[in-house]
Amino acid sequence: MAKKAMGLGRGLGGLISSGVAGKAAPKTKKEKSKAQSKAKATRSNAKPKPSSGTGGETLIEVPINQVKPNRYQPRKRINADQIKELAASIKAEGLIQPITARSSKEGYEIIAGERRWRAYRQLGRKTITVRVLEVGDASSASLSLIENLQREGLDPIEEALGCSVLIQDFELTQAQVAERLGKSRVYVTNALRLLQLDEQIQQFLSDERLSVGHAKVLLGVEDDSARLQLAKKIVGNELSVRQAEDEVAAVKTKGKGRTGSxxxxxxxxxxxxxxxxxxxxxxxxxxxxxxxxxxxxxxxxxxxxxxxxxxxxxxxx
Missing domain, CATH: 3.30.30 (Defensin A-like)
Structure with a gap:
């Protein structure tokens, strides 16, 4: 059965402090038709006129070609089957939750809802309902990361890269990132440590061939070559985390000449x-x-x- 689009979630809604977290009242068919006709009549380079939704939020009907993905989107891979399922759900039941975006020079940049936007394009729709927020780059990046974490978990490397962007590009501390994401500082620290791993090991994590538990064990091996070989052995033999610990201990003992009783x-x-x-x-x-x-x-x-x-x-x- 096709999945319904989920709500924003407590964390994302909590960061939207300007009264836009509430759900807008559903439009009637007549209102939708009127809004779509108005959008079609709008010139392609003109911003549509906003209308007020409930809770003080701003909802507008936007030509779909004026909406672009978030430049800070942490999700690196889009599942085509999920988009197809979502498109089928939207076709049958309509758009349950409008996408969230901010104004940009080219039109609108998505903050939350890229998959809904892709599903709309797949259906050949010309316009889409957008909840508009006025936020800066740092807030846009963190909101996008939170939205992805809450709707359907990012893989560990995507999550780590998202945290890294907030720290490197926007000069947030690990504690500030943790606060925005509703995580502990240690959680963020451990996520960032995954980026120290070889690219192939990171790919194993993204492909779910290694767990974060395996990654923590591998980080205990300082030599990059030995670490990669051990990662391949863990994947090839489907070793558990405990078995991986034994392998790391053996590598360290071998390096020290098996000193000690x-x-x-x-x-x-x-x-x-x-x-x-x-x-x-x-x-x-x-x-x-x-x-x-x-x-x-x-x-x-x-x-x-x-x-x-x-x-x-x-x-x-």
Missing amino acids: PAARENAKAARHMAMQLSDLLKTKVSVSSNGEGKGRITIEYGSSGELATLGSKFGL
């Missing part, structure tokens, strides 16, 4: 595994070091007083 190596391996589990549980970076005799140290990192308070509450403090 078997018991010491086993303790170090257990410490690495415990560090990963604690990091996932506490949502922050945790290091566990072992002295090889069953003793060691646990280090928990935090990036702000707020994160420290959150950690304290998790320990019942």
